[in-house]
Amino acid sequence: MFDIADDRRDDGTTMSHPSSRGAVPPPPPRTTAFPPPSLPTARSESGHRAEDRHSGGQLGDGYETGGYETGGYQSGGHGSSGYETGGYGSAGYDTGYGSAGYGTGSHSGGYSSGGYSSPGHDSPGYGSSGYGSAGYGSAGYDSPGYGSAGYGSSGGYDSTGYAPSNGSYLDEPARTSAMPSSPSHHVPEGVGLPTPRDASARSNDASDMVAIIRDSFEAVSSRTDELTQLFYGWLFRIAPETRELFPVTMELQRTRLLRALIHVVQMVDRPDELNVFLRQLGRDHRKFGVIGEHYDKVGEALLGALAEIAGPAWTRDVEQAWVGAYGVVSKSMRDAADAERGPAVWMARVMEHRRVAPDLAIVRVQTSQPVPYLAGQYVSVETPQRPRMWRSLTPANAPGPDCVMEFHVHTVPGGWVSRAIVSHARVGDVWRIGPPMGQMTLDPRSQADLLMVAGGTGLAPARALIEQLMVDGSDRKVALFVGGRTWSSLYDIDTLRRMAQDNPWLTVVPVVEEDGRRYGAETGTLGEVVARYGAWADRQIVVAGSPPMVRSTVSAMLDAGTPFMQIHYDPYHTD
Numbered sequence: 001m002f003d004i005a006d007d008r009r010d011d012g013t014t015m016s017h018p019s020s021r022g023a024v025p026p027p028p029p030r031t032t033a034f035p036p037p038s039l040p041t042a043r044s045e046s047g048h049r050a051e052d053r054h055s056g057g058q059l060g061d062g063y064e065t066g067g068y069e070t071g072g073y074q075s076g077g078h079g080s081s082g083y084e085t086g087g088y089g090s091a092g093y094d095t096g097y098g099s100a101g102y103g104t105g106s107h108s109g110g111y112s113s114g115g116y117s118s119p120g121h122d123s124p125g126y127g128s129s130g131y132g133s134a135g136y137g138s139a140g141y142d143s144p145g146y147g148s149a150g151y152g153s154s155g156g157y158d159s160t161g162y163a164p165s166n167g168s169y170l171d172e173p174a175r176t177s178a179m180p181s182s183p184s185h186h187v188p189e190g191v192g193l194p195t196p197r198d199a200s201a202r203s204n205d206a207s208d209m210v211a212i213i214r215d216s217f218e219a220v221s222s223r224t225d226e227l228t229q230l231f232y233g234w235l236f237r238i239a240p241e242t243r244e245l246f247p248v249t250m251e252l253q254r255t256r257l258l259r260a261l262i263h264v265v266q267m268v269d270r271p272d273e274l275n276v277f278l279r280q281l282g283r284d285h286r287k288f289g290v291i292g293e294h295y296d297k298v299g300e301a302l303l304g305a306l307a308e309i310a311g312p313a314w315t316r317d318v319e320q321a322w323v324g325a326y327g328v329v330s331k332s333m334r335d336a337a338d339a340e341r342g343p344a345v346w347m348a349r350v351m352e353h354r355r356v357a358p359d360l361a362i363v364r365v366q367t368s369q370p371v372p373y374l375a376g377q378y379v380s381v382e383t384p385q386r387p388r389m390w391r392s393l394t395p396a397n398a399p400g401p402d403c404v405m406e407f408h409v410h411t412v413p414g415g416w417v418s419r420a421i422v423s424h425a426r427v428g429d430v431w432r433i434g435p436p437m438g439q440m441t442l443d444p445r446s447q448a449d450l451l452m453v454a455g456g457t458g459l460a461p462a463r464a465l466i467e468q469l470m471v472d473g474s475d476r477k478v479a480l481f482v483g484g485r486t487w488s489s490l491y492d493i494d495t496l497r498r499m500a501q502d503n504p505w506l507t508v509v510p511v512v513e514e515d516g517r518r519y520g521a522e523t524g525t526l527g528e529v530v531a532r533y534g535a536w537a538d539r540q541i542v543v544a545g546s547p548p549m550v551r552s553t554v555s556a557m558l559d560a561g562t563p564f565m566q567i568h569y570d571p572y573h574t575d
């Protein structure tokens with residue numbers, strides 16, 4: 001319950017059925033030299049690492065997993081005592097910015113000063129108030145912060161007030177700006193930032209309620225570990241049957257609960273956005289087998305736990321505010337779950353498991369019914385080796401009538417699920433797949449050329465998008481910069497080469513950290529290398545990889561003059 005591990009979903013629009021999108025062509029058979037000559041000219045290569053490179057990428061024990069759940073995002077957070085410090089800090093847009101994290105609660109002033117507030121980033125809307133605040137709205141506590149809603153929203157405050165959020169809906173600023181689920185416009189009180197535009201519209205009662213919820217939550221924010229433990233203890237006491245919905249190890253679950261709670265608290269004054277989030281959460285929870293009556297028990301446990309931690313500060317007003325807020329939350333979730341007609345999960349059989357490196361496997365699964373995902377989206381996955389441990393993975397292929405999904409899974413040190421998938425998944429295993437999420441999808445109406453920057457298994461969404469362009473018969477120019485730490489870690493380079501040879505619109509540029517010339521690759525970090533080619537101002541840009549990689553890439557691009565609103569990336573949970 002209240003697990004937002006897999007909560008990124010779009011704005012609720014219906015996705016097209018994969019089978020109507022045409023067959024995915026088989027990989028082209030030949031090899032070719034690359035890169036083809038259609039790129040801008042690179043400036044001189046420094047080969048030096050970015051200052052912040054690989055920062056904050058350590059995982060806490062057990063919070064890993066394959067595909068895109070590796071380092072970075074998790075960073076210090078889960079590994080350290082509270083997720084409210086380092087972890088989400090670095091999940092924020094950079095360390096300074098992030099380090100305020102959620103830690104000090106919603107009123108932390110830290111946000112306005114960190115990272116992206118720093119001088120040197122001169123793109124519009126990127127200044128101190130702009131970035132600091134926009135990110136705070138979500139970045140601190142929730143993975144959207146890292147992606148679309150957090151940094152993505154740094155367009156957030158521009159001179160005219162609120163620019164649309166970014167980081168989603170590749171190609172289509174209008175849709176991006178309309179994206180209701182982004183919590184990006186929230187400005188916590190007390191940080192000296194612009195007033196949220198909806199503030200004036202709030203009634204006194206509502207704003208009182210918002211203030212009470214925020215203040216009371218902040219008051220317990222230093223004891224969130226206790227809070228979540230109490231909550232689950234309470235829940236399992238009053239509704240013992242819910243225990244089996246959760247994995248044996250509850251640590252991660254508690255973190256997820258907290259994230260969801262914080263998310264709700266942060267968005268409590270933006271009912272429309274909150275509603276989208278909650279509806280997605282409700283639909284997603286169908287896969288856990290959550291039923292209507294559980295919502296009441298959860299409410300009771302939550303309020304009970306809050307009251308116990310708050311002590312004398314739990315006044316009647318506070319209680320009423322929370323009762324009201326929880327009523328809204330549970331209604332949205334239940335309504336959405338009840339309204340959903342599609343499957344809660346799809347069963348997928350492992351049809352191929354290829355260990356392409358000791359720590360990396362390519363797994364192809366087939367579902368009996370199509371999973372309605374779009375190229376670039378991701379799904380949550382549960383494997384028989386790790387029951388009830390759902391992890392997010394991005395299909396590396398476009399949806400096709402064969403109902404096959406290909407996943408690229410890199411082990412994360414200490415990771416339960418990623419290691420199990422790489423080492424122990426077998427042909428014939430049956431996986432469960434949750435509903436598609438994420439918004440890094442193509443707008444079929446756009447003809448803009450594209451730049452894709454992919455680090456490690458972050459290649460998956462880029463490859464799916466490229467496949468989709470092939471299916472669509474597009475001739476939009478695509479430059480794909482694909483990075484690995486070493487040449488041998490570019491595990492899919494042969495396929496990419498073939499694709500580039502067969503599709504003249506596609507340019508593939510391999511990037512390795514050292515000694516690239518030896519392999520015909522560029523040397524450096526992805527951000528450095530991409531920025532050497534200029535600002536890419538005429539392209540829609542997708543960045544996928546570990547959070548530190550995304551962070552440093554976007555930073556380098558902004559420094560090179562890339563318009564922020566053209567850069568897209570999805571939020572990822574790394575647990």
Ligand SMILES: NC(=O)C1=CN([C@@H]2O[C@H](COP(=O)(O)OP(=O)(O)OC[C@H]3O[C@@H](n4cnc5c(N)ncnc54)[C@H](O)[C@@H]3O)[C@@H](O)[C@H]2O)C=CC1
Pocket residue numbers: 050052053054055057066067068069070071072378394410454455456457458459460461482483484485489511512513524525526527543544545546547548549552553570572574
């Ligand atoms: N939809 C998405 O965006 C997806 C994201 N991912 C994420 O991609 C990541 C891939 O991880 P691995 O395969 O282990 O790749 P990796 O961590 O070995 O890194 C691969 C590339 O990223 C660069 N890189 C890594 N850390 C960096 C940093 N701090 N600064 C600059 N560049 C950095 C490396 O130089 C290399 O080019 C995972 O975190 C995974 O969660 C994976 C699949 C989909």
